[in-house]
Amino acid sequence: MTGTDLGIPRVPGARTAPDHTRPDDPSLIDSFGRVATDLRVSLTDKCNLRCTYCMPxxxxxxxxxxxxxxxxxxxxxMDVAVRLLGVTDIRLTGGEPLLRPHLEDLVARITALRPRPRLSMTTNGIGLAKRAERFASAGLNRINVSLDSVRPETFARVTRRDRLRHVLDALAAARDAGLDPVKINTVLLRGVNEHEAPELLRFAVEHDYHLRFIEQMPLDAQHGWSRAEMITADEIFDLLGTEFTLTPSPTERGGAPAERWLVDGGPHEVGIIPSVTRPFCAACERTRLTADGAVRSCLFSTTETDLRGLVRQGADDDEIADTWRAAMWGKLAGHEINEAGFAQPIRPMSSIGG
Known part of the structure; x- marks a missing residue:
């Protein structure tokens, strides 16, 4: 395995993978028995917003x-991933993936792979309204749009851009194009938009969008994340409970990150992703590829594995697959955010990919 040490010290006493030999298994299995079938692919580290919790x-x-x-x-x-490694789902991320040139053509090439992966994308939505139909025609299955407020002044405060209208148009266009379900990803910030949580849920229910609140994670470029300032999953539940009755969804969670709740008895649901306070690492089924060609077994990995070098040096598919398998075999039991001495990754979320 070709590893790049990112220079972050290991957490003392952190749980490491058991010391035993990897089985002869073609999948992306790790030493804890988890199998990665969900590939997150960052297409670029560039973004046209400047969200305060992400970058300066x-x-x-x-x-x-x-x-x-x-x-x-x-x-x-991606062909190696689906053909040799058992990946069934691919999500395109960034940065902002819509900034990738000729993205519709790339989507069509991905959906032509065999076996055909389910393909989704996470985006801020700017520019999507005019392209949603083309993405659907190219084979994109689903879309997640980041939206932290439906109030123009709050949206501009969080993103440092006056682009709310473009995002709302994107959501509607995605729904009309059949990119179902259209999901909204929301981060609540203390003193900024947490009081708008019920309003966001009302908006999602009225328009038949699937809303998911995500606990803010320590992945900002400024390294300014504070546990005390983070709005926890329990707080989110209580905020929504001021206007809605939430009951556990009967839908099996599986490896999905969101805890799902029926809104006023259903059929609409809301998801809360407790990435920090109730991490779901034990059921993680993700592997990540950065825009510059590095495999990461976790958002918070302290090492990453270079595949770009292998590709450009002429390695064959089997060598690439074996390197990828070795990278995932070494995955830790968890992200260790709640361990003493946790150190935030050097790479920010915009560079890793969501």
Whole structure:
């Protein structure tokens, strides 16, 4: 395995993988028995918003173009994933994936892979309204749109951009194009938008969108995350409970990150993702590929494995697959956010991919 040490010290006493030999298994199994079938692919680290919980107002130094995987390289690695490694689901992320040139063509190439993966995308929605039909025609199955407020002034405060109308149009266009279910991802910030939680849920129910609240994670470029400032899953539940009655959904959670609740008896649901306070690492089935070609077994990995170098050096598919398997075999039991001495990854979320 080709590893790149990111220079972050291991947490003392952290749980590590059992010391035993990897079985002769073609899947992306780790030493705790989890199997990664969900691949998150970052298409770019660039973004056209400047959300306060993600990056500074001036933005970041984007990766040079030659470091970013080409379309051919991306498709080849995704082909290895679905054909040799058992990946069944692919999600396109960023940065902002809509900034990737010729994205509709790339979607069509991905959905032509065999076996055909289920394909989704997470986006801020800016520019999606005019392209939603083309994405659906190219084979995109589902879409998640980030939206932290339906109030223009709050949206601008969080994103540092006056683009709410574009995001609302994107949601409607995605629904009309049949990209069902259309999901909304929301992060609540203390003193900024937490009081708007019921309003966001009313909006989602009225428009038949699937709303998911996500606990803010320590993945901001500024390293300014504070546990005391984070709105917890329990707080989110209580905020929603001021206007709605939430009861457990009968839908089996499986490896999904969200705890799902029926809204006023159903049929609408709301999800709450307790990434920090009730981590779901034991059921994790994800593997991640950064825009510059590194495999990460976890958002909070302290090491990553270079596949871009293998591709550009002429490695065959079997060598790439074996390297990927080895990277995932070493996955830790959990992200260790709640362990003493936790150190935030050097890479921010915009560079890792959501």
């Amino acid at each position: 107002a001036e933005g970041l130094d984007w990766a040079p173009g030659e470091q970013v995987l080409s379309d051919d390289e991306l498709v080849r690695l």
